[in-house]
Amino acid sequence: MKKFLNWLKSPSSDFALFIILLILANVALHNSHLRFDITKQHAYSLSKASKEIVGTLTEPLSVNVFFSDNLPTTYSSVYQYVKDILIEYKGAANKNFSYTLFDMDKAENQRIAQGYGLRQIQIQEVKNNEVGFKQVWMGLAIVYGDSIEVIDGITSESGFEYNLTTRIAKIISTTDALSGLGASDTITVTLYASDDLKQFRINGFDQLDTTVQAAFNAANKKTLNRLTYLRKYTPTEEINEVSEKYGLQTFNWQNKDGSSGLGIFGLVIEYGDSFRVIPLSIQRSIFGYVITGLDQIEENISQSLQGLLAKVKQIGYITGHGEMEMSDENGSPLRFVNLIEDMYELKDINLAEEEIPSNLTSIIINGAKTAYSDAELYKIDQFLMRGGNIMLFYDPFEMHQGENYYQPTTFTPIQNGLETIFEKYGVKLEQAYVFDENCYTQRQRTAQGIQSYDLYWAPMLSGRELNQRHPITSNLGYVIFLQSGAMNIDAAKENKDLRTTVLAKSSEKSWTQSQNIQLQPNVGVPYDKSIEKSELLTVLIEGKFSSAFDKNPSEEENQNSDENDFETTMHIANAKQSGKIFVCTTSYVTSNQLIDADGSEPISMMIRNAVDYMNGNGDLCAMRTKGVSFQTIERSTGAFVSFVEWFCIVGVALVIVVIGLIVWRKRVVRRRRIRERYNPNDLREIK
Numbered sequence: 001m002k003k004f005l006n007w008l009k010s011p012s013s014d015f016a017l018f019i020i021l022l023i024l025a026n027v028a029l030h031n032s033h034l035r036f037d038i039t040k041q042h043a044y045s046l047s048k049a050s051k052e053i054v055g056t057l058t059e060p061l062s063v064n065v066f067f068s069d070n071l072p073t074t075y076s077s078v079y080q081y082v083k084d085i086l087i088e089y090k091g092a093a094n095k096n097f098s099y100t101l102f103d104m105d106k107a108e109n110q111r112i113a114q115g116y117g118l119r120q121i122q123i124q125e126v127k128n129n130e131v132g133f134k135q136v137w138m139g140l141a142i143v144y145g146d147s148i149e150v151i152d153g154i155t156s157e158s159g160f161e162y163n164l165t166t167r168i169a170k171i172i173s174t175t176d177a178l179s180g181l182g183a184s185d186t187i188t189v190t191l192y193a194s195d196d197l198k199q200f201r202i203n204g205f206d207q208l209d210t211t212v213q214a215a216f217n218a219a220n221k222k223t224l225n226r227l228t229y230l231r232k233y234t235p236t237e238e239i240n241e242v243s244e245k246y247g248l249q250t251f252n253w254q255n256k257d258g259s260s261g262l263g264i265f266g267l268v269i270e271y272g273d274s275f276r277v278i279p280l281s282i283q284r285s286i287f288g289y290v291i292t293g294l295d296q297i298e299e300n301i302s303q304s305l306q307g308l309l310a311k312v313k314q315i316g317y318i319t320g321h322g323e324m325e326m327s328d329e330n331g332s333p334l335r336f337v338n339l340i341e342d343m344y345e346l347k348d349i350n351l352a353e354e355e356i357p358s359n360l361t362s363i364i365i366n367g368a369k370t371a372y373s374d375a376e377l378y379k380i381d382q383f384l385m386r387g388g389n390i391m392l393f394y395d396p397f398e399m400h401q402g403e404n405y406y407q408p409t410t411f412t413p414i415q416n417g418l419e420t421i422f423e424k425y426g427v428k429l430e431q432a433y434v435f436d437e438n439c440y441t442q443r444q445r446t447a448q449g450i451q452s453y454d455l456y457w458a459p460m461l462s463g464r465e466l467n468q469r470h471p472i473t474s475n476l477g478y479v480i481f482l483q484s485g486a487m488n489i490d491a492a493k494e495n496k497d498l499r500t501t502v503l504a505k506s507s508e509k510s511w512t513q514s515q516n517i518q519l520q521p522n523v524g525v526p527y528d529k530s531i532e533k534s535e536l537l538t539v540l541i542e543g544k545f546s547s548a549f550d551k552n553p554s555e556e557e558n559q560n561s562d563e564n565d566f567e568t569t570m571h572i573a574n575a576k577q578s579g580k581i582f583v584c585t586t587s588y589v590t591s592n593q594l595i596d597a598d599g600s601e602p603i604s605m606m607i608r609n610a611v612d613y614m615n616g617n618g619d620l621c622a623m624r625t626k627g628v629s630f631q632t633i634e635r636s637t638g639a640f641v642s643f644v645e646w647f648c649i650v651g652v653a654l655v656i657v658v659i660g661l662i663v664w665r666k667r668v669v670r671r672r673r674i675r676e677r678y679n680p681n682d683l684r685e686i687k
Contacts, residue, residue: 005300014253015242022041046085046088046089046092046161047161047165047620047626049617049620050089050161050165051092053165053168054092054168055092055093057094057095057097057172058096058248059144060096061096061098061142061144061171062098062099062100062142062143063086063097063100063143063164064099064100064102064140064143065082065101065140066102066104066113066116066137066140067079067082067101067104067136067137067138067139068136068137069103069104069105069202070549071123071136071138072124072126072134075136075155077157078138078155078156079138081160082140082154082160083101084162084386086159087550095579097567100498106265107163113141116141116148116580117141117148117150117152117218118137118150119139120136120313121135121136122134122135122153123136123138123153123154129512138153139152139153139154140154140164142164142167142168142171143241144171144172145175146173146175146224147171147222147223148171148222149171149302150166151167155530159624159626161626162620162624162626163624165623166342166620167211168530173306173309174305175224177277177309177310178530179224180378181226185272186228187226187227187270187305188227188228188229188262188269188539189216189228189267189268189269189270189278190231190232190267190270191209191230191232191266191267192234192242192246192265192266192267192268192639193205193266194234194239194251194262194263194265196263197251197263197265198233199284200253201288202282202289202290202291204290204294205291209231210469211294213668215297216296216301218298219297219301219305223302223305224553226615227301227305230436236262239263239264241263243264244274246266246268246277247277247606248264248265248266249264249265249281249282250263250264251282264280265280265422265453266280267280269304269305269308271309276304276307278293278300278304279293280292280293281293300516310343311346312341312342312345314344314345314346314359315347315360315362315363315615316352316357316360316364317347317349317362317363317364318349318350318363318366319349320350320351321371321372321416322367322369323365323367323444324366324393324587324590324591326346334590334591334595334599335592335595335609336590336591336595336600338527338597338599339595339599339608340608340611342506343617346364349363351376356379356381356383361389362391362580362614363388363391364392365391365393365418366590367393367395367587368416369395369414369416370418371417373417374417374553374554375554377418378552378553378584381421381570384425384575384579385545385547385573385579386572386575387577388578388579389580389582389614389615390581390582391582392582392583392584392588393589394414394418394485394583394585394587395485395585395588396413396414396429396430396432396433396486396585397413397433397485398411398414399411399483399603409519411433411517413431413514414514415431420548421548422581422583423543425545426493426495426498426500426541427487427488427489427491427492427541427583428488428496429485429487429585430486430487430488430512430514431485431514432486433483433512433513433514434457434483434484434486434512434537435456435457435459435511436456436459436460436507437456437509437510437515437525437532438460438461438462439454439458439459439460440455440458440459441454441455442478453522454522455521456523456525457482457483457484457519458482458483459481459506459510460478460479461481461505462478463477463478464507465506465534466478467501467503467504469504469624472503472540472609472610472613472621473606473608474621474625475622475625475626476602476605476625477602479602479606480594481594481603482588482589482590483535484535484584484586485585485586486512486536487535487536487539488536489502489536489539489541497543497544497576498543498545499542499543500539500540500541501539501541502536502539504536504606505534505536505537505538506534506537508527508532508533509532510534510535511525511531511533536585537586538582540580540613541582542579542580542585543578543579544575544577544579544583545574545579546576547572547573547575550573551571554625557638580614582610582613584610589607603608605624605625606633608624609625
């Protein structure tokens with residue numbers, strides 16, 4: 001022992017002790033990790049909402065990851081990101097969360113993936129200087145109880161955390177709701193399809209029943225077999241009633257005997273008094289009529305079921321004044337509705353007939369055209385005074401198209417009363433369109449080649465015009481607006497009880513126009529540049545507002561001076577709770593012209609973020625845009641662009657040549673100095 005202690009004290013033991021220290025450090029750190037996320041968007045860190053949902057799991061939930069090995073570099077980084085973020089989930093979760101990485105070289109693991117409904121996807125691969133294609137696995141399955149939710153085709157890190165967290169929330173909500181159903185509670189999936197439609201030789205109609213039944217069976221396996229399938233043949237006299245109830249497609253035609261024919265088509269999932277129309281419709285194509293949506297029935301049934309059973313929050317949607325309709329002429333919901341329906345349900349409210357329900361936390365006023373009565377405006381005002389939130393999409397003009405090509409489009413200023421009460425809140429809405437030199441450029445192929453057209457009424461806002469510090473607009477590199485008006489919020493800024501935030505504004509090269517409006521490409525820019533300035537397009541105001549009314553306009557003054565009479569009122573002059581007002585000076589940002597089908601465009605994300613923020617889900621905003629690749633180069637024109645162009649073509653090469661000459665001359669000088677110092681008499685040339 002004495003000899004061992006002496007050895008420990010001697011320098012000869014240092015190397016052995018160092019090896020032992022390394023082994024012990026590895027053992028101690030085996031189950032722990034320390035990472036620093038220095039990315040601007042914190043792309044490799046979990047958001048608060050993600051931590052909360054996995055940290056409060058009450059039942060086991062597992063994430064099974066199916067990714068092929070030896071992926072091309074572009075996709076291997078995606079797999080690494082998925083593994084890294086799952087480590088973050090595991091670190092924030094309780095004991096009920098787990099994840100497993102499957103080796104997809106094994107046939108049994110491929111069968112497991114197929115059992116979950118995952119499929120191989122085709123990616124592009126460059127190998128040996130040749131471009132080819134490769135079939136790979138890039139998906140995962142979330143398992144919670146007997147329910148399964150899959151995310152397939154994960155080819156990008158963008159939005160992965162948001163997608164995974166929301167899927168986890170949906171599967172938990174849906175499974176818990178299904179488990180809580182009684183034996184007598186039924187959820188029905190009903191196909192309405194008139195047999196008379198067969199005569200029109202609609203592509204896919206003959207296999208319709210078989211296709212829908214197969215998709216239903218697959219979806220039913222994932223939902224504890226709690227669904228019931230029905231195939232209904234609706235009598236002609238009941239078709240209009242059923243169509244009006246669900247908003248299904250109807251068809252009219254003339255029979256050979258001169259009688260009128262009537263048919264109906266659609267797929268509905270229903271539980272109690274609630275229902276969802278599953279996307280399935282008959283559309284006309286160049287090859288005749290075809291049924292669209294057949295290939296996505298299983299997925300759409302699952303998504304519609306989640307929307308049906310999930311605890312969605314209702315948002316009031318004000319109607320009755322020419323507001324933008326939330327469905328097209330066929331009754332299909334617009335993309336704005338589809339964008340938010342996973343968490344929110346729009347409830348139509350006609351203020352002329354009803355009050356704003358007390359359970360609502362926010363309302364949307366979207367493109368109102370006609371005037372509100374004082375009583376209706378007062379209902380909006382008092383909703384705000386009670387701590388409610390208002391989302392206003394305001395159009396400065398109502399556009400009237402000419403009846404023919406030769407009649408110009410006219411623009412009538414909209415004065416519906418909203419501008420009056422919002423001015424009392426500190427927001428002055430102006431009757432003018434905002435035009436911007438930094439705008440969307442439309443390119444069309446013509447006989448002369450590719451022609452570019454500047455649409456000055458469609459401002460394209462870059463990172464400088466978007467508030468990068470607010471959750472609604474952070475991480476977005478650009479958004480496109482359309483036919484926006486201007487506003488002034490100086491009065492709101494002066495109110496100490498309010499906090500104002502500019503979310504989006506036009507560039508410094510913008511101007512307003514209220515007369516002689518022409519929405520034509522390349523209409524021209526002002527000669528007087530002094531009138532150009534940045535205009536506010538979207539703002540957020542939060543705090544305790546003061547009422548725009550002195551009293552309830554519907555209350556009659558008490559003319560009776562009898563001492564036994566008394567007056568009472570429910571008028572709230574000053575808000576006791578904080579409310580929020582979101583103002584956007586165009587309703588086109590909620591139209592199909594700007595909202596894309598899958599909600600991946602920046603303007604779609606901005607509008608969805610605004611809805612989340614106004615309804616208390618601000619944590620989802622940063623998560624949704626985390627990792628998105630929307631950062632763009634600042635737009636410039638004129639001499640600077642020409643300089644950059646020629647510098648990239650010629651300047652870089654010249655810079656390299658100059659640097660090479662400088663290095664060559666320095667080496668020559670250095671050799672000469674060495675020779676002069678150590679051997680000045682040597683006349684040989686050193687090369």
